[in-house]
Amino acid sequence: MKTLVRNFLANVFLTLAFAIMLGLIAVLSELDEKATNSLLVVAVSMTFVTYYIFCEKDLHVKTGAYPVFRYAEGDSRWPELVxxxxxxxxxxxxxxxxxxxxxQQTYAIHYQSLLLTLGAAAAEEIFFRGYVLAGLKKYMRLEWAILISSALFSLAHHSGNIVNLQYAHHFMFAVAMAAVTVKYRSLLCAIVFHFISNYSIGVRMDYFSEAYNGQGFFQFHDRAASIFYLQVCIAVFLVLSCWIAKNYYATLKLKP
Known part of the structure; x- marks a missing residue:
């Protein structure tokens, strides 16, 4: 646990130092506020992700933290991408x-949005499924570690009343991402899905705002449509989590 905490603190320190340096460069270069904010978000997330990947093999061996790229020989990688x-x-x-x-009829790839969503998705998966889940499972059963880390994920993404459909969506999303992470012993599948989901429906993740409809591959027709989207996601994540749990425990029973 100490190794995991030390690595996290070192990661945060390096990320903040790099962000401060870039912030100073942006100020001296007289970049506008929007460009500066985008640059900092991308830089912070990518630095956080890069440091974790650089240390992931050592972390995996010493703490059991899930790497982005697996090191076990003979494991198939295609399910994590498909x-x-x-x-x-x-x-x-x-x-x-x-x-x-x-x-969208006239959709164009916006590289700024691409970097923002990829960086945010990877950083969130590394923090919640990399550091937090790995730390919690040292002190409790894996099932509880998944549930608690998922609750923390949903709280971090929530604004407003805690008891509603949006909270349930984020919670089930986190459970599903934790489940695939445990099954494949890698963060890659969760990062890929998180990125595809975020980029396809837009950078601004407010399911009930007018601004939400303008930046992704598709847009919702109305508020009822966005609510239906949440319901479909919850159902898919629930089925996925149950299927993975069934296969995971069946595999454990077969072990000597």
């Missing part, structure tokens, strides 16, 4: 068949 795409495809198809979304 499953998140299939999961998101199922969600989008259900939404499309129920006529609650419209695909």
């Amino acid at each position: 499953y998140p795409v299939l999961m998101f495809a199922v969600i989008v198809l259900v939404l499309y068949w129920n006529n609650v979304i419209s695909f």
